[in-house]
Amino acid sequence: MEEPVIIRFEHISKSYGEFCVLHDFNLEVMRGEFLTVIGSSGSGKTTVLKMVNGLIIPDGGKLFVDGQDISGTNLIELRRKIGYVIQNIGLFPHMTVWKNIAYVPSLLNKQDKERTKKAVARLMDVVGLSGDLMRRYPSELSGGQQQRVGIARALASNPYILLMDEPFGAVDEITRKMLQEEISRIHKALNVTTIFVTHDIREALKLGTRVLVMDAGRIEQLGDPDEIIHHPATDFVARLTQSRGLE
Template identity: 45%
Template sequence: MIELENLTKRYGDVDVVSDVSMQIQPGSFTVVVGQSGSGKSTLLRMVNRLVEPTAGRVLIDGRDVASLPGPTLRRGIGYAIQGHGLFPHRTVAQNIATVPTLLGWPKAKIRARVAELLEALQLDPGQFAAKYPDELSGGEQQRVGVARALAAGPNILLMDEPFGALDPIIRVKAQDDVKAIQRRFETTILLVTHDMEEAFHLGDAIAVMSGGKLQQYGSPEDLLLRPANDYVSRLIGSSDRALRALSLKTARDAAESGDTDGLFPIAPDANLRDALAELIWRGADAAAVSGEAGTPPRRLSLRRILALGRGA
């Protein structure tokens, strides 16, 4: 278990993290969510002592992290950040092997672990192990970053906006991969994001931060049904309302008459949330919705979907 006890970080005369206490259960996926500048990253970085608290303490399995040298502590805790931070002149396999090599693992054990992680992240070891980071797509680089953070089998993985740079479709895929890995290796994950959707998609528990303070810490259901204050209800409402409304309307409801030449088709029953995802994925600004028997197809534009979402 990770226990944060009255954690505070002060820069100048501002408490960027202010008296935060929370307990993170072993094997759980906990998401810290909040707007930019709310203190999320600083909170996360106090767990592995990249930032030293001004007051309060962090206990891992009852042991104060301040009692361990920072580098020793960090070798036992995975850390994955946005933009992956891979070493450009090392291969994928060498990148993933960084911490096991530092720990002096035998070569065969390292090779087996690299292969296991690549497979878990759906990267074929034969194809990817010898590549260099700049030969990979953004999503692949991000997955290698996660594999590297997991290499020495840490019980705890800290992730700071790990999916921030990925496009929406790959992002969901990457989130699902990490969630599956977390279940398989029973890793305790603490992940920071500004994206409430992501928090709800991943979190067993969600901590909402604002102005350095912990506004609420609970299950996704707690936050939805029993928001602790107006800030939390606004944050949940604003991220969800439009998309929820779009998922209730169909392409058939929203299509308009107009030119459909050369547009990709979308099923009349598709909901507008899925239609929006499809338009984003294809980089298109309109699709063709087939008409009822004998009627011509109609046009569903991005502009129309956005207008319906805004009106929610």
């Protein structure tokens, strides 16, 4: 049987000079879960996320991804199996939507163009992009459409982990709601382990099967949305959940 824990932080620490971002940080992410990470700005959310794909290396402790200590793994290989979506997604501006999404599949199926075509069509369908957009350039898309292309590109290598860092931070409220529905649907359909960072408590509670609340590099609470709402572990969590609907 596959080990249920897919990512394990063990006594992880990280400092910049005198400033300690994470101190004795411990976390287990379960295979297939949708973990949302919420906390104040500077609390270490992005640091935690970027450690999973080796963009930030811990100073101390151990980090296991799929049973492997990542200090001993090839980070390029690791990243190939991990999708990464950020706010301003960095689509290739001189490439069409089709080429942006086809980039990874065409590397994988060098000899088989039909296979790439099929993969791109499937990915566009998965993220809810209509086929007639495929010849457009990123600058000819709305913010929400660009974000969908970014998600399609992140899914193109069939990742077993999807990391998302405030992916819907730059889109309007209506688009954000649609993208939230979309990412929930994608998660259910593909069952890909997802870590989703947000600073919006409503988004965290809506999307997460579990929610991790952080403040100043520490875990304030880790629990399902119901526990977070009804049994806040600290004043910080209580204040956070009370702020729902006040914005």
